[in-house]
Structures are given as C-alpha cells and as structure tokens.
Amino acid sequence: MSKVLHKFTRKVPKWRPRVEPVKLDDATPAQLDALKVTPSNTKVSEYVLTLAHDVESLKVRSPLFNAIMYDKGGMSRTERELGALAASMVNRCVYCAAVHADRHAKLSKSTEVTDKLLARGFHAELSPRDAAIFEFARKLSESPPQANADDVAALQKVGLRDDEILDLILSSSLFGWANRLMHVLGDPIQPDEDV
Amino acid sequence: MSIFETSTLGVSGVSAESSLGEAVSTRSNVFEMTQLAESAVLRPLEYGMFPHEVRAALAYRIAISAGETRLAEYYAASVGNEFNLSDSIMIEGEPESTLIPFIDKAANDTKNIVAEDISKLQAVGVSDADIVRLCELIAFVAYQVRVAAGLRLMNGAI
Numbered sequence: 210m211s212k213v214l215h216k217f218t219r220k221v222p223k224w225r226p227r228v229e230p231v232k233l234d235d236a237t238p239a240q241l242d243a244l245k246v247t248p249s250n251t252k253v254s255e256y257v258l259t260l261a262h263d264v265e266s267l268k269v270r271s272p273l274f275n276a277i278m279y280d281k282g283g284m285s286r287t288e289r290e291l292g293a294l295a296a297s298m299v300n301r302c303v304y305c306a307a308v309h310a311d312r313h314a315k316l317s318k319s320t321e322v323t324d325k326l327l328a329r330g331f332h333a334e335l336s337p338r339d340a341a342i343f344e345f346a347r348k349l350s351e352s353p354p355q356a357n358a359d360d361v362a363a364l365q366k367v368g369l370r371d372d373e374i375l376d377l378i379l380s381s382s383l384f385g386w387a388n389r390l391m392h393v394l395g396d397p398i399q400p401d402e403d404v
Numbered sequence: 405m406s407i408f409e410t411s412t413l414g415v416s417g418v419s420a421e422s423s424l425g426e427a428v429s430t431r432s433n434v435f436e437m438t439q440l441a442e443s444a445v446l447r448p449l450e451y452g453m454f455p456h457e458v459r460a461a462l463a464y465r466i467a468i469s470a471g472e473t474r475l476a477e478y479y480a481a482s483v484g485n486e487f488n489l490s491d492s493i494m495i496e497g498e499p500e501s502t503l504i505p506f507i508d509k510a511a512n513d514t515k516n517i518v519a520e521d522i523s524k525l526q527a528v529g530v531s532d533a534d535i536v537r538l539c540e541l542i543a544f545v546a547y548q549v550r551v552a553a554g555l556r557l558m559n560g561a562i
Contacts, residue, residue, distance in 0.1 A: 227522040228532035262536035265444040273437040301515035352512040371427040378554030389543035
C-alpha cells in the first residue's frame with residue numbers, strides 16, 4: 210500500500226479515495242452531466258468521481274468554488290490562496306495545502322511565503338499584510354471559529370478594503386468545506402506511486 | 405429572493421443599506437450560489453439515508469457546536485418538536501455509537517480524521533454514496549458557519 214503523507218509539502222500528492230468512486234461506465238445521465246463528461250472529455254479525477262455520489266451537491270459546488278477563488282475584483286488571487294492555505298493547514302488537509310501552496314508560489318512568482326509556512330507552520334514570520342491575512346483565516350477556520358473584532362481591525366490596519374476582507378472570509382470558509390471532503394474522504398499519497 | 409434574504413446573509417445581519425451591503429452586492433453571485441448549495445445539500449431530491457429533517461437536525465447540531473446560534477435557530481425551525489436525532493439515524497444494531505461521533509469529529513476535529521473513521525461507517529453498512537452525502541452536509545454547514553461568523557465580525561467593524 211502506498212505511503213500516506215502527513216507532512217505539508219508544495220509537491221502536489223496523489224489522492225486516494227477511502228470510498229469507491231463512481232465508475233464512469235456506470236454513471237447516470239445526471240452524474241455525467243455534473244461531471245461534464247463529453248465524448249471529447251472523458252478525463253475525470255478520482256476526487257470528482259467520488260463526489261459524483263452526491264450529484265446535486267457537486268453540480269452547485271464547482272461554480273461556487275470557481276466564483277470565490279477566481280472571479281475578478283476584490284482580493285488578489287494570490288491572497289485568496291493564502292486564505293485557502295491557512296484553512297487547509299488548520300484542518301491538516303495535506304493535499305489541499307499542497308495545491309494551494311503551489312498556486313500561491315506560482316501566482317506570486319515566489320516561494321518565499323510558502324517556504325516559511327511549510328517550514329515553521331503557524332509560527333512563520335510573514336510580512337505585516339500576509340501575517341494579518343493568514344492569522345484571520347487561521348482563526349476563522351478553527352472549530353469553533355476564533356476570529357474576533359481585533360483580527361478584523363488588524364486587517365484594516367494593514368490596508369485591506371471591505372471587498373478584500375469579504376473575499377478572505379469567503380476563500381478561507383470555502384476551504385472549511387473543501388478540506389472536509391478531501392481530508393475526510395481520502396488520503397494524500399506519494400505522487401510517483403500508482404493510486 | 406434578494407441576496408439579503410438568503411439564509412447566510414440573513415443570520416449574519418448584513419443589510420442592503422449598510423456599507424458592508426455594498427461590498428456583499430459585488431459578490432451577489434456567490435451568495436445566490438451559496439443558497440443553491442444549501443438547497444442541494446439540506447433538501448436534495450436524492451437524500452439517501454438522510455431525509456431532510458435529519459439533515460436539518462444535523463445542521464443544527466453542527467451550527468450550535470460552532471457557536472452559531474442564529475444559524476442553528478434557522479435550522480431548528482425545520483425540525484419538529486418530537487424529533488430525536490439519535491433515534492432517527494440509528495442503524496439497526498448500531499446505535500449512535502458510529503454516526504454521531506463521526507459527524508462531530510468531521511465537523512469540529514477535522515484534522516484528526518483517519519481512514520478508520522470511514523471504514524467504521526462502512527463496517528456498519530453505511531453506503532459509500534451516503535458517506536459522501538454526509539460529508540457534503542457537514543462540509544457545507546462548516547462553510548456556512550464561517551461565512552456567517554466572518555460577516556458578523558465585519559459588520560460590527562465598519
């Protein structure tokens with residue numbers, strides 16, 4: 210059996226489901242529609258095939274995910290990734306943390322911030338702006354949420370506008386959702402081994 | 405429905421007239437889709453082993469454990485007075501000893517979930533489809549709790 214990864218990394222692992230994913234050959238028309246499977250597009254990840262067990266949720270979650278992470282305006286995509294990463298570290302979703310640390314590094318064209326977070330975790334010393342963003346997202350992601358008025362004031366003090374704070378709330382909360390699927394329903398394993 | 409009538413914005417107390425209302429309006433699509441997601445997760449056509457009332461009761465349990473009283477009250481309104489959660493999702497021969505602890509752990513102690521938590525559900529006969537449905541419910545409410553809590557904080561700060 211392939212080794213399950215427990216340490217945070219920026220190298221995106223493979224994901225091995227703990228339940229049996231829907232088999233494409235057995236998928237219902239509704240599942241195929243939600244999976245956006247067409248004759249020219251038959252590549253669907255194990256993760257999405259797993260979520261296809263609940264096709265009604267899958268169908269609404271994907272566009273919501275894309276809107277929160279990628280829509281124009283508001284907080285930069287790089288900083289939204291920082292919110293996603295903070296949530297994924299709180300929930301110890303090694304797979305999600307890797308994907309979003311990697312995206313942060315690519316979008317910012319620097320590994321500096323994620324190097325620090327991977328090395329020192331919640332004790333990483335970040336710039337005042339990144340530190341305020343990460344801290345707010347970390348505390349909002351705790352169970353129960355720990356963010357308070359001082360954390361919002363800290364975001365305002367480093368210059369975040371209302372629309373940016375809103376996007377931070379949305380992106381970190383969204384990963385409260387994604388982590389509870391990815392981390393609960395499967396294991397991150399070495400990327401160079403077969404799933 | 406105006407986005408300010410969606411349950412997430414309703415329980416967070418954000419009004420259209422507030423300055424936060426302006427920022428929220430720029431993301432109206434997100435709040436519309438959040439409401440659609442709530443319908444899909446709480447009131448799906450294919451509900452498997454978790455009927456709508458059970459789902460509302462579970463959402464109540466998750467919201468209250470996260471300190472989200474107003475969201476919990478919203479879900480409680482969909483649950484009858486006579487309803488008993490433990491009885492309703494009891495599996496024959498396997499009372500709440502498997503499902504409720506799983507739900508609480510996935511919702512509130514996510515980082516410590518391990519493969520055995522899933523295999524225990526499978527061992528008592530919960531289908532893989534129902535495990536995915538249950539995780540979607542837990543995960544959506546965890547999201548909604550945090551959006552509402554974050555917006556309420558912001559609303560108090562501006």
